Amino acid sequence: MNSTQALSKNTILDAVRGNQPVAQPMPTIPHFHTNKPADLVATFCESIARMAGVVVTKDVPDLDSFLRVKFPDARVVCSAIPEYAGTIKPASLNHWSEASAIDVCILRSPMGVAETGSILLSDVELQVNTIAFLAHDLVVLLDPKQIVSNIHDAYEHPYFKLRPYSVLMTGPSGSGDIGAIVVHPAQAAKTLTVLLSPAPNTGKRTG
Amino acid sequence: MSSPVDQAKNAEKFLADTVHEQRLDKLLWAMRMRRDAAARQVPEWEELRTLASGIKEHTLSKLSDYLTQFEARATANGVIVHWARDAHEHNQIVYDLLAQQGANTLVKSKSMLTEECELRPFLERRGVRVTETDLGERIQQLDDQPPGHIIGPSIHKTNKDVAVLFSQKYGSDPNNEDTAYLAGVMRENTRPDFLHAPAGMTGANFVVAETGAIVVATNEGNADLSAHTPPLHICSVGIEKIIPTTESLAVFIRLLARSATGDTITQYTSTFRGPRKGAAMHVILVDNGRSARLSMKRFWHSLKCIRCAACMNTCPVYRRSGGLSYGSTYMGPIGIIMMPTFEIRKYRELPFASTLNGSCTNVCPVKIDIHEQIYGWREVMEENHQIQVVKKEAMRVADKVLSHPALYQIATATLSSALEVLPHFAVYNRLNAWGEHRDVPEAARETFHEWYRTHRPKKNEAVKRG
Numbered sequence: 089m090n091s092t093q094a095l096s097k098n099t100i101l102d103a104v105r106g107n108q109p110v111a112q113p114m115p116t117i118p119h120f121h122t123n124k125p126a127d128l129v130a131t132f133c134e135s136i137a138r139m140a141g142v143v144v145t146k147d148v149p150d151l152d153s154f155l156r157v158k159f160p161d162a163r164v165v166c167s168a169i170p171e172y173a174g175t176i177k178p179a180s181l182n183h184w185s186e187a188s189a190i191d192v193c194i195l196r197s198p199m200g201v202a203e204t205g206s207i208l209l210s211d212v213e214l215q216v217n218t219i220a221f222l223a224h225d226l227v228v229l230l231d232p233k234q235i236v237s238n239i240h241d242a243y244e245h246p247y248f249k250l251r252p253y254s255v256l257m258t259g260p261s262g263s264g265d266i267g268a269i270v271v272h273p274a275q276a277a278k279t280l281t282v283l284l285s286p287a288p289n290t291g292k293r294t295g
Numbered sequence: 296m297s298s299p300v301d302q303a304k305n306a307e308k309f310l311a312d313t314v315h316e317q318r319l320d321k322l323l324w325a326m327r328m329r330r331d332a333a334a335r336q337v338p339e340w341e342e343l344r345t346l347a348s349g350i351k352e353h354t355l356s357k358l359s360d361y362l363t364q365f366e367a368r369a370t371a372n373g374v375i376v377h378w379a380r381d382a383h384e385h386n387q388i389v390y391d392l393l394a395q396q397g398a399n400t401l402v403k404s405k406s407m408l409t410e411e412c413e414l415r416p417f418l419e420r421r422g423v424r425v426t427e428t429d430l431g432e433r434i435q436q437l438d439d440q441p442p443g444h445i446i447g448p449s450i451h452k453t454n455k456d457v458a459v460l461f462s463q464k465y466g467s468d469p470n471n472e473d474t475a476y477l478a479g480v481m482r483e484n485t486r487p488d489f490l491h492a493p494a495g496m497t498g499a500n501f502v503v504a505e506t507g508a509i510v511v512a513t514n515e516g517n518a519d520l521s522a523h524t525p526p527l528h529i530c531s532v533g534i535e536k537i538i539p540t541t542e543s544l545a546v547f548i549r550l551l552a553r554s555a556t557g558d559t560i561t562q563y564t565s566t567f568r569g570p571r572k573g574a575a576m577h578v579i580l581v582d583n584g585r586s587a588r589l590s591m592k593r594f595w596h597s598l599k600c601i602r603c604a605a606c607m608n609t610c611p612v613y614r615r616s617g618g619l620s621y622g623s624t625y626m627g628p629i630g631i632i633m634m635p636t637f638e639i640r641k642y643r644e645l646p647f648a649s650t651l652n653g654s655c656t657n658v659c660p661v662k663i664d665i666h667e668q669i670y671g672w673r674e675v676m677e678e679n680h681q682i683q684v685v686k687k688e689a690m691r692v693a694d695k696v697l698s699h700p701a702l703y704q705i706a707t708a709t710l711s712s713a714l715e716v717l718p719h720f721a722v723y724n725r726l727n728a729w730g731e732h733r734d735v736p737e738a739a740r741e742t743f744h745e746w747y748r749t750h751r752p753k754k755n756e757a758v759k760r761g
Binding site: 101103110115120185204211238254255256258268269272 | 322323325326337338339342345346349350352353355356357358359362363372373377378379380384428429430431434447448449450452453454457474475477478481482485486489490491505506508514515516517519520523524534539541542543544545546548549556558559560561562563564565566567568569570571580582586587589590592595
């Protein structure tokens with residue numbers, strides 16, 4: 089930090105210290121489990137549908153066939169999961185902007201949130217963070233046992249304290265900036281499809 | 296010294312254009328209704344508001360400690376933290392970072408702070424091409440206008456306005472007013488900028504002291520693209536955006552989108568704790584008058600604001616006059632109480648752009664006493680001899696209303712009551728500086744007072760804390 093920066097920091101902190109109001113207590117934050125939904129999976133499905141995400145609840149035994157039917161024109165399929173090869177892996181991207189060539193990206197999320205229909209992703213799953221934003225279509229596997237009740241529970245996930253980047257993603261990109269009606273897509277992924285699929289190591293959180 | 300903004304006169308121009316005025320009123324009221332519906336879906340809504348207010352007040356009362364903690368944690372995560380006393384220092388830091396990188400283009404997601412600092416003209420004068428990547432902000436940039444709303448910058452524009460603008464700037468079809476088509480034009484034209492820009496910039500909705508993280512909420516994904524695609528991520532944030540913990544973040548995330556648009560959450564709620572390998576992340580903590588506001592016993596609560604815009608969507612004056620009429624970075628009820636702290640003479644008229652109906656306070660997710668602060672600013676203007684005679688009269692009337700809570704509740708209860716009561720002392724006649732020449736503003740179908748009487752839990756049904 090140079091001398092100007094040190095001066096600015098000290099000036100700001102001195103002013104704040106001199107002006108801040110009398111110390112007030114930090115409230116205790118409950119998790120509101122009394123309002124927990126009876127069926128987390130059903131609530132998750134309803135919540136993500138409101139945000140234009142699609143959930144496939146039935147078993148998809150053959151991911152390759154599923155993708156060929158759903159995305160018949162896809163040429164570049166980036167797989168960030170070990171059990172599926174795709175046409176490329178995130179590690180093969182030399183520059184993060186190269187993710188714009190991806191048609192479909194396959195990922196696994198370690199957590200879903202029933203209240204909002206969000207899925208958690210971090211640099212652990214993404215490896216190259218832009219693949220979730222520059223790819224046109226996203227397919228995300230989620231173990232239904234890893235759906236938590238609400239946002240309070242979600243922010244207990246260790247990623248938020250440990251990882252450089254984590255995102256609660258809720259549906260494809262959208263914008264309500266014209267006419268206050270949300271349309272899809274906006275700048276990032278055009279579609280988000282969540283496949284409810286048990287994790288290879290069921291119940292174990294990564295992070 | 297800037298001349299005072301005449302909001303009422305500016306609003307008259309907007310009101311004369313009935314197409315835009317009626318459309319804006321309708322769109323914003325629909326957002327307010329969606330916000331109400333979303334709030335009703337959450338049984339603990341009022342408890343969340345109380346928690347959010349308490350967390351913010353606690354944090355602001357220990358702000359120096361939390362800022363120091365944030366700096367230490369973020370630095371440990373590999374983030375370079377800067378401090379800016381004012382807008383010029385902030386802008387210079389950004390420019391220096393870009394210059395060090397040899398960057399002459401910048402992709403930028405929406406940040407009201409950078410509007411406040413007038414960053415874009417500062418950079419453009421120095422040869423940096425800035426692309427706003429939020430759709431609404433980009434529309435305003437292309438039209439050479441400031442944002443008219445803090446979360447929907449171009450909400451006052453019709454689809455036709457955008458179709459014509461995009462055809463002029465991007466060569467798209469001027470007759471295609473379909474929203475999805477117009478969003479597609481934006482996507483097609485912005486994507487190359489993301490891929491080639493050497494630097495990206497975001498604001499932040501929250502800054503978490505415990506983890507050294509910044510949290511950004513968007514629907515478009517443009518903040519994540521701006522932060523991740525280029526090798527340099529600069530984040531500008533006001534010092535009041537800090538919160539203590541990730542646990543407390545949850546409270547605000549539950550309130551933010553519901554209050555703003557009625558959605559449960561934004562499409563992307565992203566936490567950035569540090570740079571990726573081979574890239575750099577800088578956070579600029581900006582004061583620009585905030586520490587001074589902290590000393591204002593009557594007004595420091597405005598620093599609790601989380602920029603959801605619920606107060607703007609519900610305000611009858613804002614809905615019918617448009618954001619640009621305020622001539623200020625922040626507009627609507629929250630703008631009225633923030634802007635005079637920046638420049639009292641220039642914004643001396645703004646506290647009169649209100650009917651003091653209190654609906655802004657009722658919808659505020661962090662319980663800022665907005666309408667009382669508006670009244671307080673009227674008093675300050677009087678004390679500082681900043682107001683004209685007519686407005687002094689209006690203030691005395693407001694004083695009468697606010698000094699009789701029962702009467703005040705009746706006045707805001709229903710449209711019929713408002714029609715019955717308000718014209719005599721709040722809205723219609725020449726004593727109300729804003730209400731002159733205008734119709735009686737629409738009253739909320741169900742005010743908070745009514746809603747709470749209907750929905751409040753009985754004492755023995757109180758929500759158990761878990």
